Each structure stands twice: as structure tokens, then as C-alpha cells.
Amino acid sequence: MSTALRCVLFDLDEVLADYDRAVRVSRLALAIGSTPAAVREAIYESGIEDAADSGALDAVAYLDALSAHLGRTVSVAAWTTARREATRIRPDVLALAQALGTRLTVALLTNNGVLLAQQLPRIAPALFPLFEGRAFASAQFGGRKPEPRVYRDCLDRLSMPASSTLFVDDNAANVVGARQAGLHAHHYSNFDGLRSALAGFGLP
Known part of the structure; x- marks a missing residue:
């Protein structure tokens, strides 16, 4: 008899959405009058993004740090627009999530x-209202996947037991972390694989 799931917890990038870093970088560079190389370094090599992801920088401090590093003002609007243009929701996975x-x-x-x-409803409006009140960033839990406590704190917020939750992520290390936290977990590589994993739980 399969375990009765009460929750499916999805990763965002490369599961629910295609995410193009090059698009994000080029759009933000254009918006602030900088170069793609400088923006790429600021986001992905300076440590600022990692600090924000782990909760060490709040939204204001994060934008201030990017602005100082780049010598250009990075506004909420410019940042959000660049991230939105780099994010494309996968219709098949979204439809499956809606059915679930x-x-x-x-x-x-x-x-x-x-x-x-904060900005996800503007970055990926197709995810709402389905994920309203249940769309979390690791920073809200003061860490990053694959730290087991991040999953546990997220499930505490959802009032869901780990043993009744399936986590879906394209990153193998994050899948391992979820299992260490007591969740069921599926390493996403394609839509058919996800469907098969869900079928093992009698879903959707």
C-alpha cells in the first residue's frame, strides 16, 4: 500500500519553470546601464546572491549590496523585470500541480x-493563486537547501509532516537533503519521470 501524501513541495527553477540566467543578466545590465559581465559577476560570483539566499541579507540590504558592487542603482522594478523575463513557467508541470x-x-x-x-507573484503570475501563501524562499528559513532544517522549517510553516510530503527538485543534493529531513523526494529530470513518481503514491 502506497504512502498517503498530504503535500507536494516543488522547487521553482528547472522544475516549475525554465530559468535563463543569461536573459536575467542581459536584461538587468541594460536596465541599469552596466555590462552583462559586471552583472554576472555581481550576482553569481561576488557572494551577494548566496548571502541573500541564506537569509543573511534582507531585500533592502540585498539590493543595496548589488547597487554598491555595481556602482549603479538596482531598483526593485529593474530586478523584478529581469527575473520575470528570465523565468518561463512549464505548462505541463503547472497543469499537474493544479490537478494535485x-x-x-x-x-x-x-x-x-x-x-x-516578495516579488514572485509578479515574476511568475501563473503560479498564483495556486501557491498563494505557500511559496517560500530558503532565506525565510535562514539557510539553503540541502540543509535539512530548511525543509523542516518550511513544513512547520505549512503544518505538514515530513512523512506525508513529497519534495521535487532537479538538484540531486537537494533531494538527498530532503530525505535526510524525513521527506519523500524525487530527483526531477523530466515530466514523465515526475508522473511516474507520483503514480507510485496513487497520484494525481
Whole structure:
């Protein structure tokens, strides 16, 4: 007899959405009058993004740090627009999440900063209202996947037991972390694989 799931917890990038870093970098560079190389270094090599993802920088401090590093003002609007243009929701996975949402709780946990959590309804409006109140960034829990406590704290917020939750992520290390936290977990590589994993729980 399969375990009865009460919650499916999705990763965002490369599961629910295609995410193109090059698009994000180029759009933000254009918006602030900088170069793609400088923006790429600021976001992905300076440590600022990692600090925000782990909760060490709140939304204001994160944008201030990027602005200081780049010598250009990075506004909420410019940052959000660049992230939105780099994010494309996968219709098949979204439709599956919507079907699941009629039977159990669906939620989202992404390694990102507080700013993304705040702006996600504008970055990926197709995810709402399905994930309303249940779309979380790792920064909200003071860490990053694959730290087991991040999953546990997220489930505490959802009032869901780990033993009744399936976590879905494209990063193998994050899948291992989820299992260490007591969740069921699926390493996402393609849509058919996810469907098969869900079928093992009698879903959708």
C-alpha cells in the first residue's frame, strides 16, 4: 500500500519553470546601464546572491549590496523585470500541480532571497493563486537547501509532516537533503519521470 501524501513541495527553477540566467543578466545590465559581465559577476560570483539566499541579507540590504558592487542603482522594478523575463513557467508541470492541488496541498521551496519571495507573484503570475501563501524562499528559513532544517522549517510553516510530503527538485543534493529531513523526494529530470513518481503514491 502506497504512502498517503498530504503535500507536494516543488522547487521553482528547472522544475516549475525554465530559468535563463543569461536573459536575467542581459536584461538587468541594460536596465541599469552596466555590462552583462559586471552583472554576472555581481550576482553569481561576488557572494551577494548566496548571502541573500541564506537569509543573511534582507531585500533592502540585498539590493543595496548589488547597487554598491555595481556602482549603479538596482531598483526593485529593474530586478523584478529581469527575473520575470528570465523565468518561463512549464505548462505541463503547472497543469499537474493544479490537478494535485484539488487533492492535497501544493507548495514551493526555492533557494532564493526574500526579494524573490516578495516579488514572485509578479515574476511568475501563473503560479498564483495556486501557491498563494505557500511559496517560500530558503532565506525565510535562514539557510539553503540541502540543509535539512530548511525543509523542516518550511513544513512547520505549512503544518505538514515530513512523512506525508513529497519534495521535487532537479538538484540531486537537494533531494538527498530532503530525505535526510524525513521527506519523500524525487530527483526531477523530466515530466514523465515526475508522473511516474507520483503514480507510485496513487497520484494525481
